[in-house]
Amino acid sequence: MTTSRHATAAEPERRRPRPWGDPLFRGLAAAAAGLFLLLTAAVFLELVRGSELSLAKFGPSFLWREAWNPVTGDFGALSSIAGTLISTLIAMALAVPLSLVIALFLVELAPPAVAKPVGAAIELLAAVPSIIYGMWGLFVFAPFMADHVQPFLSARLGFLPLFQGPPMGIGMLTAGIILALMILPFITSVMRDVLKMVPPVVKEAGYGMGSTVWEVARKVTVRYGARGMAGACLLGLGRAVGETMAVTFVIGNNHRLGASLFDAGNTIASALANEFAEAADPLYLSALVELGLVLFLITFAIQGLTHVWIRRLERSAGRGF
């Protein structure tokens, strides 16, 4: 703020700013941004309105009951909520470390001749529609899981309830892995862009102090880009939580909660995709809308928690952005 905004005598012909220009722009921009808030509020209200019947009948117990019986009209969301969280957890646990390593490789280690084509391939993968992942998962990946991965896991880790049961190829684990493959390109490409924006001078300072590549990556680059990378994870998380088609193909779709990751299950999004079209009974429809409401709240909660977490991370790092 050291330079003066107003023209001095040296530039007398400068156009005078119109007095309403700035306020108008500010108003339009605010309205556009406000539209988002309005839309979010409208979606929330509509979901609450649509699930009134179910809310009235089942109350909060909807959240922890496993029953899902369209014939008798008895509904609970436990298996769907658990399925959503478990499949997302598997996906994030696999995709985040892998993305971080790939992004670091592309930015820090790979020569441009390698980084460019790999980067392009990643962006291409991010554009593949989810139904393709679903079909591939069902016809190619599920048989591979059934014949190789699941028997292997059963043999080595079969003492854990997590890896017991017949190897069907489909189920929670397969769905989680497919999800991981789907969100990997998203997280990687955003992380790569974040890491690229770390100023070279900061890194060079690290190298100047005799740090190794690993030390600079861990203590400088990743720290510096923490907020952006958390954003990248959030993007992947958002896609994983709400992913529908790919999961529906491989998760096995039943409303039961199994102890094993080989068991079939369902997620909120897959249950909606499967059942919405033929749900004619008002209570059934209402229960499905309430599932949507739960998904909305889960997404909201994840967003909130991530923001809190990032703020804490920044405070511990001693500076903001």
Added chain:
Amino acid sequence: MKKLLAAALLILATLPAAAADLTGAGATFPYPLYAQWADSYKKLTGVGLNYQSIGSGGGIAQIKAQTVDFGASDAPLTKAELDAAGLVQFPMIVGGVVPVVNLEGIAPGALKLSAALLADIYLGSVKKWNDPAVAALNPGLALPARDITVVHRADGSGTTWIFTNYLDKVSPAWHGKVGCGKEVAWPAGVGGKGNEGVAAYVQRIKGAVGYVEYAYALQNKLTHILLENRAGKFVAPTQASFQAAAAGADWSAAPGLYLVLTDQPGDASWPITGASFVLIHREQRDAARAKSLLDFFAWCFAEGDAAASTLDYVPLPDDVVALVEGVWKTGVKSGGAAVWK
């Protein structure tokens, strides 16, 4: 002035409608056949059909809201439901639901199951293929000691409705625990999306049993079973056995043509047979349009059998067609006058 405007609007609104194609919405199961029929009919007469395969539930909702000329549903509406909405219903084609298995060394049509056993398998109480109950029905067959994996539809569907309607009729245990619906609380197994999803799961999972529309069983070369019918005979799923079930049924005694073709009498009847229904309004707003719609259906009944058979659907028996046309004559009116004579 207002009246004049309204009249002008009315004319504007009806003009394109008179020239436009017929519209329908509903069940996905008959969609390939309806599309084929519509295509041939358009070449012949210039009248086209715009059919949206959005599912039976959607079809019922759309016809009630009068946004389409007809709705299509795999599960019939009861007489009371029809009367409440002012609708007429009639069957259009017959199809069969076929249990299929994936068992090494078992050829198509080699495995025999009874109604009660099929229900017990889907209830999860018979868990192994070499269970004594299965072996008793199949004395000569080498049954593997494999776990049975039950595969069902994950999405709400008319196919599931027909299948569970059958189990509900033949098994008191199923009736007590599960019941009949387009989507039920399955006691066992995994769910595939659509006929193709179930077919894919059955093909992938060794020891799986599933149920699909006849056409899917044929096209995917799945291993069908022989099922015991009401007469105690083991029958194979064929066009002839579906037609036998439709012919054996007493349509004239069914109010509103509400007739479910599962578990029908007759030595040759396939027990899990179902009809796909069409719903139209009893009182038609536009007599000419209604006439053109019924002309289309009449043409399908008269000339469409070959196309139906090619696509592995089963045409209605002739006496049922006569009955349906009788319903059109007496049941569909426009301004008090019969639309179809």
